[in-house]
Amino acid sequence: MATSSNNSPALLEIAEVSKSFGPVAVLRSVSLQVAKGEVVTIIGPSGSGKTTLLRCVNFLESYDSGSIRIDGKEVGYRDAATRQRRSERDLAAMRAETGMVFQSFNLFPHLTAAGNIMLGLTKVRGKGSAEARAIAEHWLARVGLAHKADSLPAELSGGQQQRVGIARAVAMEPKILLLDEITSALDPELVGEVLAVVKSLAEDGMTMVMVTHEMAFARDASSRIVFMADGGVSAVGPPKEVLAAETTNERLRTFLARFRASHF
Amino acid sequence: MGYTLNFNLIWRHFDKLWGGLLLSLELAVISIAIGIVIGLVLAVWYVSAGRVVRTIIAAYVEFIRNVPLILLVYLVFYGVPTVIDLAYSAPTSFVVTLSVYSGAYLVEVFRSGLEAVPRGQLDAGKAIGLTPWQRLVHVRLPTMLRITLPALSNTFISLFKDTSIASVISVPELTYGAQWINFNTFRIVEVYLVTTAMYLVTGYALLFALRLVERRFRAAR
Numbered sequence: 001m002a003t004s005s006n007n008s009p010a011l012l013e014i015a016e017v018s019k020s021f022g023p024v025a026v027l028r029s030v031s032l033q034v035a036k037g038e039v040v041t042i043i044g045p046s047g048s049g050k051t052t053l054l055r056c057v058n059f060l061e062s063y064d065s066g067s068i069r070i071d072g073k074e075v076g077y078r079d080a081a082t083r084q085r086r087s088e089r090d091l092a093a094m095r096a097e098t099g100m101v102f103q104s105f106n107l108f109p110h111l112t113a114a115g116n117i118m119l120g121l122t123k124v125r126g127k128g129s130a131e132a133r134a135i136a137e138h139w140l141a142r143v144g145l146a147h148k149a150d151s152l153p154a155e156l157s158g159g160q161q162q163r164v165g166i167a168r169a170v171a172m173e174p175k176i177l178l179l180d181e182i183t184s185a186l187d188p189e190l191v192g193e194v195l196a197v198v199k200s201l202a203e204d205g206m207t208m209v210m211v212t213h214e215m216a217f218a219r220d221a222s223s224r225i226v227f228m229a230d231g232g233v234s235a236v237g238p239p240k241e242v243l244a245a246e247t248t249n250e251r252l253r254t255f256l257a258r259f260r261a262s263h264f
Numbered sequence: 265m266g267y268t269l270n271f272n273l274i275w276r277h278f279d280k281l282w283g284g285l286l287l288s289l290e291l292a293v294i295s296i297a298i299g300i301v302i303g304l305v306l307a308v309w310y311v312s313a314g315r316v317v318r319t320i321i322a323a324y325v326e327f328i329r330n331v332p333l334i335l336l337v338y339l340v341f342y343g344v345p346t347v348i349d350l351a352y353s354a355p356t357s358f359v360v361t362l363s364v365y366s367g368a369y370l371v372e373v374f375r376s377g378l379e380a381v382p383r384g385q386l387d388a389g390k391a392i393g394l395t396p397w398q399r400l401v402h403v404r405l406p407t408m409l410r411i412t413l414p415a416l417s418n419t420f421i422s423l424f425k426d427t428s429i430a431s432v433i434s435v436p437e438l439t440y441g442a443q444w445i446n447f448n449t450f451r452i453v454e455v456y457l458v459t460t461a462m463y464l465v466t467g468y469a470l471l472f473a474l475r476l477v478e479r480r481f482r483a484a485r
Contacts, residue, residue, distance in 0.1 A: 106384035120392035205462025
């Protein structure tokens, strides 16, 4: 299991992961390492495999070959070589170690804001309901929604729902937080409040992998930016390098030019 | 040569209608309760099962939906005891029939409800580490029930009306009570007018009550 000859072993190790939907290759031998406390942002044109990659990390999607490890433990398979899938119980336990925030919020509509956060705490973490409630209130306060603890999702704005979504994920104290285009479904004026929460989590040292179209945010908040194209990692590095206008990477230059044209 | 309405004889025997109405409601309530259990179990089984089980469940649903209820009532009441040596009362026989009947309709209602639960909610359940059983109980079923509540109400109202078919095997429910009064008083118009009104009022009262329940839940959609 101890594979790393690196001096700082990665928290998340994605090694040569490939996946096809029928004849279409969505991931082509993707490798990426994320160290503890890093904020890695994945950018790229739609259809480049960003979201699929993220969903492989907590095994919402399976993959055809390669390996994904968190803290040295293979995520979806008991053994990467034989590709023997973990049992559903095992998978559930593994998934509890990662948090995920979704583009469409995906709150449980029948539970209040606090109830959404408490579900995992009571059923997965085995906490009593009083303790779970206290944790839920703590995180709701942290995302600025202490007064909405007993509101149902339908009574909240998109930005508020997404902040509950973030609170639900981080309340489980995951080792790593996965953010899948979390502001894409929001009205422009609500994006800021959600990104502010993400930024404060980053400042607390939360390890995050984030798929986003918010270039300004990616530039300001990430340790590294990954540019994906056609199912592969096309460029990776610190924001200043990757977002540099004079990059020699043809695909990246086209993407950035198109992006600047449409967003500025 | 006008027919003069005279309700006196109806009121004299009104206990037959009132008792009949209560029995009709009782038959409908017990049947839908059992039908809900049948429907839930089979619907959950269906969405997670392989082709063989799916085919068997689909066959049950198709069979029930394509055979008239009155025939099912005869089959269970006269047919089953003839084949296997088992004695049961007419009301029991009818409840069994109506339960199996409503179960078939509810499998369809629940199955489509389960499939209508947004995938994102299930993903969210997986992402926080819920096991498949926990996802079913805490995520999928609550949302499914909210989605299917209106269809469930409609099924219950129509089951309440279907209890009238129990009169063919002499279960003393509302329609049977009406027939009894008709045979004994010959006030056919009056008795069926009163009976119709009783079905109507009860049906509307049920519908109104169930819509109130639905409204309470709708906020959570």
